[in-house]
Amino acid sequence: MYKLKKGKSDYTGMIISALLVITVTIIFLFIKDFNVDPFQIKTKNGLIEKSRCLEDEYLTDLAGGGYIRIKVKVETQDRKLQEELSLRQKEIRSTILSIIRDKTREELSKPEGIEELRRSLNQQLNKMLNGGEDLKVFITEIVTY
Structure with missing residues (x-):
């Protein structure tokens, strides 16, 4: 069997993806606070x-x-x-x-x-x-x- 070694670039991509998912989740959870009411x-x-x-x-x-x-x-x-x-x-x-x-x-x-x-x-x-x-x-x- 072959074992895959993960380099630093693999972890960086995962970290960026995780941060992106967390940011989008926070925005959707609090979207009512971001709505601008024209009135x-x-x-x-x-x-x-x-x-x-x-x-x-x-x-x-x-x-x-x-x-x-x-x-x-x-x-x-x-x-x-x-x-x-x-x-x-x-x-x-x-x-x-x-x-x-x-x-x-x-x-x-x-x-x-x-x-x-x-x-x-x-x-x-x-x-x-x-x-x-x-x-x-x-x-x-x-x-x-």
Whole structure:
């Protein structure tokens, strides 16, 4: 019978393989800690809070003629309200569209008109949802035609 002698290079390969297996195992065991949640934001004191938002783009006609393309972002940090946002997306979209359609191009050509639209959206959505005053509405893009 032949006996195989193992040299240093054989042990080095085994050690590297073992370290690789251990590293991959550790990563898989703790993968939840490596996930990056797109809704996490850092606060001033360095803590991470979850912020849930609903962002959508709307293209619709305006009351006095013309069209608008607008991006609206609805954000909250309340867990219950986050769930309600995701469950009622179609209703929220419909409400936003009906409020936008009532505006004219002239109203939205002024900064105070855009701010009034944002406030209207904020008030109506806060009334509609069970979260009280915890929603924040942002208009991130607006183009009128």
